Amino acid sequence: MRNLILALAAATALAMPAKAQDVTVAVTAIVEHPALDAARDGIKEALSEAGYKEGENLTFLYESAQGNPGTAAQIARQFVGEEPTVIVPISTPSAQAVVSATRDIAIVFTAVSDPLGAQLVKDMDKPGGNVTGISDMSPVADHIALIKEITPDAKSVGFVYNTAEANSVSTLAALKEEAAKAGLEVIESVATKSAEVQGATRALVGRADVLYIPTDNTIVSAFEAAVGVAEEAKLPLFAGDTDSVARGALAALGFNYFDVGKQTGEVVVRVLKGEAPGDIPVKVAAGTDLVINKKAAEKMGVTFSDAVLSRATRIVE
Incomplete structure (x- = not known):
């Protein structure tokens, strides 16, 4: 037993x-x-x-x-x-x-x-x-294509970043390469800490036609400061990460x-x-989502085309 x-x-x-x-x-x-x-x-x-x-x-x-x-x-x-x-x-x-x-x-x-x-x-x-x-690694070629599609008259892209973040330095190099192919100039502005983000963004007003915020942790941690400047200046602001769209970015194509x-x-x-x-x-990482923000578009003087609206994975109203 x-x-x-x-x-x-x-x-x-x-x-x-x-x-x-x-x-x-x-x-x-x-x-x-x-x-x-x-x-x-x-x-x-x-x-x-x-x-x-x-x-x-x-x-x-x-x-x-x-x-x-x-x-x-x-x-x-x-x-x-x-x-x-x-x-x-x-x-x-x-x-x-x-x-x-x-x-x-x-x-x-x-x-x-x-x-x-x-x-x-x-x-x-x-x-x-x-x-x-x-x-x-950000799909920067797709980001440049999106900027050209939504803001076709843009000639320059303002890039706000922290030079101490290696990922942002790499992204900048890739962005410059892709922007040059599309006939866009990249204008840099540096913020070494979150308290400097507003000033670094404001320094691009009148110099850049659109803003691009990469997946830079220093800048993204104070993202609303950049958004405030963009809205005040009616300067379209694109983000490198989709989570920033709900925080006020115009659009982002990312993970x-x-x-x-x-x-x-x-x-x-x-x-x-x-x-x-x-x-x-x-x-x-696998996967890219297109997220757009209608309220931000209105504040920044942008109208989304039907093609962009139909492709959007998510629309922030």
Whole structure:
């Protein structure tokens, strides 16, 4: 009888799905704003769908550097000291801080435009070491095409960015190349902290025909300041991320950052299940949504064509 009970117990155990082991995932972002917050939430959703649930078998840590690179470095060292299973830095500055802090703990970065330029990995297909992740390299050729379609008379594009953000420097280079093909001039204006965004945007009034705000964490964290200047000057403002459209941008063609987070979370799950980060290729996030803002268009003196309206994934009224 005892052998029968043991056999039945063993059979039952084999029939039950394996429970995900207890893990700790530590997530950090350079600053809090809708796109990065959505990425964080997408990561958590992907973990949950894979059976890693907070309060059960998952400890989910989160820290924001509040826009301060020095704080990002402190958070990186703190996380390394806590020895989580995986660290997930969101944004280039946070990823650079974490990669500099450890070569032992698995790292899966996300929302990094140029992983090679930021020196996070040496090869996208074979990153090696303890690092892999998801890139959100902006489809700048499509952005230029959208600017030309919505504002065909534009001759110049104002670009507000922080020179300390490697992703923005890479985006600027790509934007200049594509803009030149379309006969557009790119005019730069720099803000090194969020308090400077309004002034940097105002410096482009009268010099640029449209504004383009890239996925620059410093600028996006103070996005409303740029929007206020654009509305006052009736200067069409385009964004590099779709989450900024609801905050007042005219239009954006880009990623749904919750989906980017989910794609990142799926890579984290692969690492949790035993794959080495260095063996997982760095991928560019999938998906581009067109989001437009009718109220912003009215304030900025723009009328959307039927073609743009029909293609829009989402319309902010």
